[in-house]
Amino acid sequence: DIQMTQSPSSVSASVGDRVTITCRASQGISSWLAWYQQKPGKAPKLLIYAASSLQSGVPSRFSGSGSGTDFTLTISSLQPEDFATYYCQQASSFPYTFGQGTKLEIK
Amino acid sequence: QITLKESGPTLVKPTQTLTLTCTFSGFSLSTSGVGVGWIRQPPGKALEWLALIYWDDDKRYSPSLKSRLTITKDTSKNQVVLTMTNMDPVDTATYYCAHRGAARNFDYWGQGTLVTVSS
Numbered sequence: 001d002i003q004m005t006q007s008p009s010s011v012s013a014s015v016g017d018r019v020t021i022t023c024r025a026s027q028g029i030s031s032w033l034a035w036y037q038q039k040p041g042k043a044p045k046l047l048i049y050a051a052s053s054l055q056s057g058v059p060s061r062f063s064g065s066g067s068g069t070d071f072t073l074t075i076s077s078l079q080p081e082d083f084a085t086y087y088c089q090q091a092s093s094f095p096y097t098f099g100q101g102t103k104l105e106i107k
Numbered sequence: 108q109i110t111l112k113e114s115g116p117t118l119v120k121p122t123q124t125l126t127l128t129c130t131f132s133g134f135s136l137s138t139s140g141v142g143v144g145w146i147r148q149p150p151g152k153a154l155e156w157l158a159l160i161y162w163d164d165d166k167r168y169s170p171s172l173k174s175r176l177t178i179t180k181d182t183s184k185n186q187v188v189l190t191m192t193n194m195d196p197v198d199t200a201t202y203y204c205a206h207r208g209a210a211r212n213f214d215y216w217g218q219g220t221l222v223t224v225s226s
Binding site for chain 1: 203
């Protein structure tokens with residue numbers, strides 16, 4: 001199985017800050033990576049697919065980059081509604097695997 | 108508009124079999140390239156992919172749970188069914204079904220259903 005490791009596990013930031021979350025795959029996955037946002041009690045929401053493509057309807061302050069084993073999700077200017085948990089997911093090979101999550105908290 | 112909704116028991120006893128149904132609309136599981144997956148999330152923990160079924164009835168399972176899982180589809184009813192045998196308290200989780208997008212991501216999700224395993 002391909003292991004996905006996110007860092008940090010949690011981060012505190014303020015509205016307006018720029019935040020970057022990292023996801024590392026245990027082996028190369030090309031660009032088969034997605035990022036999801038999850039708020040308490042809600043289903044995950046797709047933000048980024050194919051490592052850097054913005055899902056329709058997602059604000060442009062979210063961006064993704066990377067290929068191979070190292071990926072990043074960047075939020076350029078945090079908004080109050082962005083405080084949530086973020087997960088990466090690889091879809092290069094089965095079994096699909098998710099990272100352990102990064103909780104973004106208000107400072 | 109694509110929607111999915113999970114249904115099934117909220118409480119099962121240890122050793123019992125869990126059967127969950129995903130009823131969807133807005134797409135057809137007979138269309139080439141389409142897939143529906145199941146993902147679960149224990150309380151306070153990360154997401155775990157369980158299974159996926161494709162339009163052509165190809166099926167993929169999590170290796171760690173493969174012996175306990177079965178995924179099937181009923182195209183006429185727009186439903187996907189997941190069965191998990193020999194349930195254990197560690198299987199307590201919210202179970203989600205989701206539409207698999209062209210980039211192999213899950214672009215539409217159901218609301219999830221919490222299943223508790225307890226005697």
